């Protein structure tokens with residue numbers, strides 16, 4: 403069921419990463435100037451000085467026109483299928499973006515290419531593309547203003563939470579409608595692209611499921627429910643044991659990364675505690691969570707006890723709401 407995964411290709415023409423050069427040669431920093439600020443994780447600060455999560459890798463341009471606009475052509479990291487194109491930059495913090503789904507990979511990862519200046523003419527939903535095919539051109543489009551001098555590709559890779567995202571969105575108090583369907587960033591859980599590319603480069607990366615399951619577990623939660631979420635139907639490789647016969651499933655034990663990627667699922671067949679509203683935290687890595695507080699998957703109360711944080715609650719709601 404779990405098949406070998408082809409090596410990913412760098413999605414911009416910049417050879418710096420493949421040449422083993424330092425971060426500064428391929429990562430676009432924020433105004434702070436620190437290359438790490440363009441990486442994945444709690445790498446940024448909000449206005450109050452708290453940590454701010456960045457869910458991708460910002461790749462800088464190496465080719466410009468006379469006016470300083472980037473000319474770098476963006477290509478997919480794997481062959482894939484175009485599943486979403488947002489052509490109106492102001493409609494998303496990703497700006498103009500394209501999402502591909504890689505259904506030849508197990509599990510079928512998505513990759514996202516954001517802040518493009520333009521999308522290749524004729525690129526259409528459902529189109530199957532090869533790694534040599536150009537998706538669009540690097541830019542600085544976004545609902546948030548990004549200066550031209552900080553043009554970059556926001557690259558993201560991960561898993562999609564739900565086929566029923568709209569149901570969750572409709573229940574929320576959002577000021578505007580969901581303009582991006584299933585490919586809204588809130589329905590996507592990205593992982594660390596740099597770690598992923600580094601492992602591939604080192605030859606330690608053979609297969610996507612093994613990579614995901616090898617990511618550090620930050621916490622495990624137990625949820626009593628008879629529901630099999632579509633996440634598991636779409637990504638059966640992330641289930642660590644066969645599903646029990648109908649009617650016998652009593653719940654799930656789910657291992658998460660610190661940023662909330664539900665990387666391993668174990669079906670529970672005995673009556674157990676924890677509900678969708680109040681999952682039980684079975685175990686947790688305090689050091690890992692405290693080193694990455696900005697994400698708020700698990701938060702710690704005044705007595706230093708772990709509690710389900712707002713981000714984890716949101717992820718569980720999206721996963722299970724039908």
Ligand SMILES: [Zn+2]
Nearest residue numbers: 458459460556
């Ligand atoms: Zn970014």
